[in-house]
Amino acid sequence: MRGYLTPFVLLFVACSSGSSENTDFASSEIIEGLRFRTNVDRVNPMIGTTGLDPSEYGGMIPSVALPFAMTRWTPMTRENYVSRLPYHHDDRKIRGFMGTHQPAIWMGDYGYVVGMPGIGDVRAGAEARSLPFRHEDEIATPYQYSVTMDAGAGQSVKVELTGTSRVGFMRFTYPKGAQAHFVLEATRANITGNVRIDAAKREITGYNPDRQDDKLGPFKAPGFKGYFVARFDTSFESFGTSTGEALHEGEIDRTSDAACAYVRFPAGTRKVEVRIASSLISVEQARDNLDREIGDGRRFESVAWATKKAWSDKLDRVDITGATDDQLATFYTGMFHALQYPSEASEYGRYYSAYDDRVHEGESYTSYSLWDTFRAENAFLTLFAPERIDGMMTSMLQDYREGGWLPMWKNPAETNIMVGTNADSLIAEVINKGFTGFDLNLAYEAVRKDAMQPPDRDTELKYRDREEGTPVEARAGLTWYKEKGWVAADRTAESASRTLDYAYEDWAVAQVAKAVGKDEDAAFFLERSKSYRNVYHAGTGFMRARNYDGSWADGGWTEGNQWVYTFDVMHDVPGLIALEGGNAAFTALLDRHFGEGHNNHTNEPSHHIAYLYDYADQAWKTQERVREIAESNYFNRPDGLSGNDDCGQMSAWYILSSMGIYPVNPASGEYAVGSPFFETMTIRLPGAHRPLVILAPRNSAQNKYVRAAWRDGRRMVAPFLKHGDIARGGVLYFDMADEPRPWGGKDD
Structure with a gap:
């Protein structure tokens, strides 16, 4: 694979050497670069774009943009809103091409913009302007999307789309002899x-x-606006604005709800290009973003080629042998998904903060789905995008300064979605992995506040899911947790899950305390991290919610049940095993969990459970269960993700598991070992002086068990690895077999 990619890499170096940001390349060189096949061309952006349930599916769109882009560009087949994305594979009409900031299906969009070409009479309304299309006429890649739409009477309109981080680039081919026009939708009805x-x-x-x-969270940001500049390469013959279907011919400026603009092009126009830049700061900043990222001198192919190169820089770091074409598509599409979020929120040294409704200097990110991504997505980023980590941590600390708390679910301000202060886990994780390029003392101040200061009105509010009119939720019910040792079910919603989450997060806060020399604080939080024991019901062997008076209660879970959350003690698995009566009793409970169908990989709290066998001397069952989960939840087809990808977490599970590792306790910087999926993986991690080579000869669907493993020639005595064992490169060798074998068993 490396030799196969070399011409593409050499071409990029030759063309980009000494060039300025907006220098265009020779057309033949651009086209030749786009033709070189890389791992990016294995990506199937349609994976996760449909499913049986209208919202509980992959929740992905076939977007084009750079990794971690501020704005993603996608065909739009339906109006998006909370719990509905702008593209769904089952739809048969396209209503526009959208610059969206919606990070996940359960979240809302903000500051979006939509453009749509058309012919004949201008039809500005979304339904009226929609055109039919067929999937056979679509081509979707991470760097370029194209589709040919049926414009009626045997005519068609072709759209090609590429993008950078803040700019979308569209190219339209209109039918000969047609009156070509373009509609830009700024807002919908009532906006x-x-x-x-x-x-x-x-x-x-x-x-x-x-x-x-x-409506969610206290930060209303009255000054918020998503600004845009759309610049065309073709003059306008005529133009106007519209509201709904009503056209206002010749009008050049409109402020209203359902605000649209339209332009007609001169007779005979066949091809039109439009560059649409976005900004959260101003129109002037949008224009600056456009000039910096594309500019008038850049050709469409040049932008697509540069975007492909950016994705290739990440995806071509991994070479795989012993995988089917479908497995390769699943793997590299997973990388594509996991490298999209958190998304950039800053614009060349400045960013708009929806926390205080002001523009600041600095680097900023948003789309922090932390309840999901603290589990494996952040671990993936520490390996594959370490250059981003310090900036992402600094961004969270800026949110703390501007909003008073670390983010829980930032979009683009705090939304109070989900439970727990999982930013504590991210900060502890990256510190334990050696990242120090952010203010550690401020980080400890922030995580300590999470752990010690109850949110406003904590004794008054239940803090139910998506409850409106609340302050920042932080650790809701912390008052009761500090007083009783558990969150009281009769006083705070989702109390059992919160208790377990807060115990884990206390362990994470202890790690940060140790890093800044607060040893007494570290000891306090380590002791309090054992609070999970307070919701263990010895009579049933399950975790249960408790009322303020100590009586047991039903429910109290966040998107799960007692089966899922009994295993949610990621920071002290040995302690959990002891509660359950030892290894035999614990693995028997795990066997029931899987055998009776309680494991729900479509949602994140189950993601680590298969790896718990490692801690109870039955690693071969981890190897078995992980393979079963991968084979039944990931496919190379539009319904190929069993659950919402949730800003990369579902995909990160597959990527790390295919490597044979998973961070059961992410904050520890340690990985449990599973069963690598492929014969060979060669990974050139950023910053590593040598590649990480994962060798598993004779690996197959049958040979899924690990008889023994070696790290740089030294036999591993337990199924666990430190982050440094992975990040610094080297050789992991797995001796695979077709029958279970206790870890460390003697060689045949």
């Missing part, structure tokens, strides 16, 4: 926005203030 047409500059500018999650 007041602005469009302005400047024919001399061939631009449409404006803003969209919609923030679909603005």
